[in-house]
Amino acid sequence: MRSPWSALGLAGFAAVVFLWSTPILWMMLASVRPESFGSLDMASLVPDTVPTGDQFRYAFLDGDWAVWFTNSFILVTGTLVVQLVTISLAGYAFARLEFPGKDVIFYVFLLQLMLAPPVLIVPNLTTLVSLGLYDTLVGVMAPYWGSAFGTFLMRQTFRAIPRDFEEAALIDGASWGQILWLVLLPLARPGLIAFGIVSVVFHWNEYLWPLMVLSDPGNMVLTVGLVSFALGAEGASDWGLIAAGTLLVVAPLAIAFIAFQRQFVNSFMSTGIK
């Protein structure tokens, strides 16, 4: 049923979409413009020049992209894999096991969410130095291996699963490990995927902490590398170069998101995270 209202709604929706996508559209356009330092028509959203790959060529010349991509990839996978193990086990314990002080411990655990990460920079660095993990990718990952948010999320996810499944498995003689691995985790997939997205996006984009821990150029990650393009303390910025570099950084996540959009949206719907 089409009414003038729904057409109006659609137009309003399109306007909002356009507004939100303006920076991305502009970035894509700026990255293929021959003029990089700002001319009168630099701000235009209309493609009025012959596209050129120069900015990408400069971006590749300026940056050590292979190293940065590899390190960022290792960083997000290494963080996520350990997180998935710890949050599943901790989430299961808080959801299903009975032990004294369970609630208190859980709330203390949640308090972690209230600490602003920059406060922990120096204490965490000191710990890393004494563990010999300063200037290593493992050192960047380590503080995130116990995630309060993930534990909370998995606890809620497990609690939403009816106990009947576990009891059926129990009657068949399954141990708690088997119940977790064969029954609960498959049912908790939407929760795991939702957490995975949040974790990957956060660590892919994180700047300050990797900057603090890493020193060796061979350990550098994408975000820190990109900043060497984007800074303009004394002069001005090379807009085209920044746009090209930023596109390269966001490309893997954007492509992954577009490819798996359906699964992602489904998993967010069923966990209730937005």
Place this chain on the structure above:
Amino acid sequence: MTYIARIATAAAVVALATAAPEGASAQERIEFMFPAPVQGKLSREMQRIVREYNAAQDEVEVVGVFTGSYDDTKIKSQAAAEAGKPPAVVLMSANFAAELAMNDLIVPIADIAPEGTDLDAFLGEFWPAVRPNALFNGELYSVPFQNSTPILYYNKEHFAEAGIEAAPETWSEWIEAAKALAKPDGERWGLMMPSNYDYNGWLVQSLAMASGGSFYNTAYAGEIFYDHASTKAGLKFWRDMVHEHGAMPEGVTDGKAVSTAFFAGQASMIVLSTGALSFVRENATFDYDVAFIPRNVRNSVPIGGASLVSFKGTSDAQKEAAWKFISHLVSPEVIGGWSRFTGYFAPRQTAYELPEMKEFVANNPDALRAVEQLEFAGPWIATFNTVAVRKAVEDEMQALLSDPELTVDEAAARAQKNANEILAPYVAETAYKF
């Protein structure tokens, strides 16, 4: 799950491989942290200088570490020092050195230089204007590496069009020129100056110095002169450009927006750092020139830029290596090459005696103008808690640019009051402690 397990194993293997210590060597390995002051090109050039140095000798191995902005560099080097990994050499914003020395985080240069080094003679080879920021309580704590002053860039084509023959030399000429060059409705601005944090305070200081002020007490870190006539004249000049003369856009303008407007022909005069000289030279497609910052009472500008410092807590061998590398970086050849590459002036006077430098300055009169202005340059604000004290006046300057109702007296009084509160603990510990 086996898939994830495979990734985990692969990740662990690669991570361990990257984390593995490199083979032992007789070389002394030191870290050199540097920010990227302009763009990726500079960061690459700096890495090239480091590689060249490593290849040329085998006593010291320098690891060049890119550390983001000036502020990030300060945070990272301080955090690393507190965690027990003090960096041996850091390129630090020139006015942070005093504060780092005050907090006992960096060592005097005398501690890393070999015994018997004549540091007075060493410092004597640097321009007088850059010396005060290198000293703290009379002792040398930092070695200037790249320096700048504010300078006026102007579009000669616009000047010809408006019938102005020469660059303005006094503030009244400056105001007249800005008014004549501006076109209505923001089609073209007569003058633009960056008013984002950091740049803002630097330019307020420049205007205050041009009005005869010294802006802060160069001999005592607990005093700032925001409600003095000289600073107020600077605040008024900048504010009036917007609200009285309509020759400058309202609100806060970023440094990037200023240069972008200049290149696009939307601003006829801009004030930027001399550190942007190469950048402007490469990107201006019209006839432009540079001139001294016009005088109100006198010609005077603050210096800016960065100096090399060494953090406390390094081993003797690292200190020795740090001095060797610093000496190399500030040698006339290297510092001159960096100056030609970036547009910063070389703080070491002797660099200008080299033939390649003489030739460069002869071919680029704008670079010469920047050096000539040094005769009138003074030190850059460095107090207790410099950044917070600087922000006290920047917030008011930004408010003045946005709000036509706010008076200069009100703004200056508030800036002074807020700055005094920030300085109070230091004053209590020093001047009042008897």
